[in-house]
Amino acid sequence: MSLKSFAAKIFAKSIRKKIDLWAANPIDTQEKVFQELIATAQDTAFGEDHAFDDIACHDDFVKYVPIRDYEAIRPYVDRVVEGEENVLWPGKPLYFAKTSGTTSGSKYIPLTKESMPTHTTAARNAMLCYIAETGKADFVNGKMIFLQGSPEMTEQNGIKLGRLSGIVAHYVPNYLQKNRMPSWETNCIEDWETKVDAIIAETIDKDMRLISGIPPWVQMYFERLKAKSGKPVGELFKNFNLFIYGGVNYEPYRAKFEDLIGRRVDSIELFPASEGFFAFQDTQTEEGMLLLLDNGIFYEFIKADEFFDEKPKRLTIGLVEKGVNYVMIISTNAGLWGYNVGDTVMFTSTSPYRVVVSGRIKHFISAFGEHVIGKEVEQAMLEASAGTDIRIHEFTVAPQITPSDGLPYHEWFIEFEVAGGDLTAFAKALDASLQAQNSYYKDLITGKVLQPLRISKVAKGGFNDYMKSQGKLGGQNKIPRLANDRKLADQLPLI
Known part of the structure; x- marks a missing residue:
C-alpha cells in the first residue's frame, strides 16, 4: 500500500465520522443552516425586502418569502449582473455559473465565496465515503479523468462567468493535480469531438483508474477508445474500477458501459447543480444519495401532486416521508431564496436522509x-x-x-x-x-x-x-x- 492511499484511508474515516454526526442530527443541522443563512443576509436588498429581521422560524420564512423560479428571482439577479453589491448575498459573487433557462435563454447562477467550497468539498467527500466503506483507495495512485466543460471564463462587472464544471476545474486540490487528466489545454477545447480525440491521445496509454463525467459523454469517449485500440476499455485500463457520474440517469447506459468496459465497475452517483451540490451516493449497498444537510443549503419539500395548488404546504426535512414525489425548494449561501430548481426527488431512507432524483416537475x-x-x-x-x-x-x-x-x-x-x-x-x-x-x-x-x-x-x-x-x-x-x-x-x- 502506498503512503498516499494509506493517508487517504485515514482521512476518509475521519470525514465519514463527521458526516455521520450531522446525518444523525438532521433537524438540528438544518435549523443551524437556516439561522445562519437568515442572519447573514439580513442587510441585503432581498433580506430587507422580505423582512429577514422578523424571521425567527420556518413559519415566518414561509410568510415572508414566496417560492420562486429563476424568472421570478431574475430582477434581483439582473441587479447583481449589473454590478450592484449586497443584493441577494453580502458583497458580490465570485462567479456566475451560466446555465440554460427554461423561458428566456441563459440563466446566471451566483457562486459566492461561501458557496464555492461546498461544491468541491462535496465531490471530495463522495470519494472519501467510498474509500471508508470499501477500503479501496488504490485509485489515488493512478490517473483520474474528469470530462467537463472548458475552464475558460469571461468577466462581467468584476464577476467571472463560465460553466459550473469549468469553474470547478480551477479548484482541483494540489494533491490531485499530478494525477488529473486531461491537460489544461485539452480541457479548453470547445468542440466536443475534437476534445474527445485529444483526450484519447493523452490517456490511451496511461494508468487510468477513476473516470468521471456525464454518461453519454463518457460513452462516446469509451466507444472511440475501443475503436482506436481494438480492446475493451477494461483491458486498456486494467486498473480502472471507479466511475463517478451525475446529471443524467446512468441506468439506460449501464449495459452499454459494461459491454464497452468488459466488466462491471463500481460507480458513485452525484447530484450537483449550478444552484448547489445537493447529494452524493455515500454507500454501495443502499439505494439513493445522502442529502447534504450541512452544505450551506436549507431545504423545503412540496408534494409534487400539490405543487400547483394555490398554497402548497412547504415541508422541512423532519416532515418528509419515503416514497413520495417531492419538488425540492432551496435557500442557499449563494443567495437563492425559496428557489425552485425544478427537480423532483423521492426519499429512499429517512435515517439517514437519502434521495433519488425522480425527474422534473414538468415534462x-x-x-x-x-x-x-x-x-x-x-x-x-x-x-x-x-x-x-x-x-x-x-x-x-x-x-x-x-x-x-x-x-x-x-x-x-x-x-x-x-x-x-x-x-x-x-x-x-x-x-x-x-x-x-x-x-x-x-x-x-x-x-x-x-x-x-x-x-x-x-x-x-x-x-x-x-x-x-x-x-x-x-x-x-x-x-x-x-x-x-x-x-x-x-x-x-x-x-
Missing part, C-alpha cells in the same frame, strides 16, 4: 443534460410551421440514445394532418428554434455530442390508438409533449 428531455421542456418544443413547432402548408395533429419528442448510425439525437414523432412542403427544411427550422431557446441543447449540437433532430412520421390515428391502449383516450388526458425515455415513442405506429 422534459435531459438524456444528455440538455433540460429541454415542453414549452420549448411547442414554441419550436409553432415557429417552424408558421407560414407553411404543414398541419400537425399530434406530436411528442423522445431521445434516441443508441442510434444505428451517427450521433444520438432527439426524435420527433409527428402525426401530420397535412405534410406538405419540404420536411427537411421543416426539421432544420425546428432544430434552429430549439437551439435558439435552449443554450444547453445548442452546446450539444455545436459540440457534436448530438446531431440535429430527426422526424419520424406517426401513422394516422397512432396517438389515439396509443391513448386508448393506456385507458386514457379522451377526458383531460393529454399526450406528453416529451419524455426522457422511449416508453411512449416505441409504441407508436410509424409510416
Whole structure:
C-alpha cells in the first residue's frame, strides 16, 4: 500500500465520522443552516425586502418569502449582473455559473465565496465515503479523468462567468493535480469531438483508474477508445474500477458501459447543480444519495401532486416521508431564496436522509443534460410551421440514445394532418428554434455530442390508438409533449 492511499484511508474515516454526526442530527443541522443563512443576509436588498429581521422560524420564512423560479428571482439577479453589491448575498459573487433557462435563454447562477467550497468539498467527500466503506483507495495512485466543460471564463462587472464544471476545474486540490487528466489545454477545447480525440491521445496509454463525467459523454469517449485500440476499455485500463457520474440517469447506459468496459465497475452517483451540490451516493449497498444537510443549503419539500395548488404546504426535512414525489425548494449561501430548481426527488431512507432524483416537475428531455421542456418544443413547432402548408395533429419528442448510425439525437414523432412542403427544411427550422431557446441543447449540437433532430412520421390515428391502449383516450388526458425515455415513442405506429 502506498503512503498516499494509506493517508487517504485515514482521512476518509475521519470525514465519514463527521458526516455521520450531522446525518444523525438532521433537524438540528438544518435549523443551524437556516439561522445562519437568515442572519447573514439580513442587510441585503432581498433580506430587507422580505423582512429577514422578523424571521425567527420556518413559519415566518414561509410568510415572508414566496417560492420562486429563476424568472421570478431574475430582477434581483439582473441587479447583481449589473454590478450592484449586497443584493441577494453580502458583497458580490465570485462567479456566475451560466446555465440554460427554461423561458428566456441563459440563466446566471451566483457562486459566492461561501458557496464555492461546498461544491468541491462535496465531490471530495463522495470519494472519501467510498474509500471508508470499501477500503479501496488504490485509485489515488493512478490517473483520474474528469470530462467537463472548458475552464475558460469571461468577466462581467468584476464577476467571472463560465460553466459550473469549468469553474470547478480551477479548484482541483494540489494533491490531485499530478494525477488529473486531461491537460489544461485539452480541457479548453470547445468542440466536443475534437476534445474527445485529444483526450484519447493523452490517456490511451496511461494508468487510468477513476473516470468521471456525464454518461453519454463518457460513452462516446469509451466507444472511440475501443475503436482506436481494438480492446475493451477494461483491458486498456486494467486498473480502472471507479466511475463517478451525475446529471443524467446512468441506468439506460449501464449495459452499454459494461459491454464497452468488459466488466462491471463500481460507480458513485452525484447530484450537483449550478444552484448547489445537493447529494452524493455515500454507500454501495443502499439505494439513493445522502442529502447534504450541512452544505450551506436549507431545504423545503412540496408534494409534487400539490405543487400547483394555490398554497402548497412547504415541508422541512423532519416532515418528509419515503416514497413520495417531492419538488425540492432551496435557500442557499449563494443567495437563492425559496428557489425552485425544478427537480423532483423521492426519499429512499429517512435515517439517514437519502434521495433519488425522480425527474422534473414538468415534462422534459435531459438524456444528455440538455433540460429541454415542453414549452420549448411547442414554441419550436409553432415557429417552424408558421407560414407553411404543414398541419400537425399530434406530436411528442423522445431521445434516441443508441442510434444505428451517427450521433444520438432527439426524435420527433409527428402525426401530420397535412405534410406538405419540404420536411427537411421543416426539421432544420425546428432544430434552429430549439437551439435558439435552449443554450444547453445548442452546446450539444455545436459540440457534436448530438446531431440535429430527426422526424419520424406517426401513422394516422397512432396517438389515439396509443391513448386508448393506456385507458386514457379522451377526458383531460393529454399526450406528453416529451419524455426522457422511449416508453411512449416505441409504441407508436410509424409510416
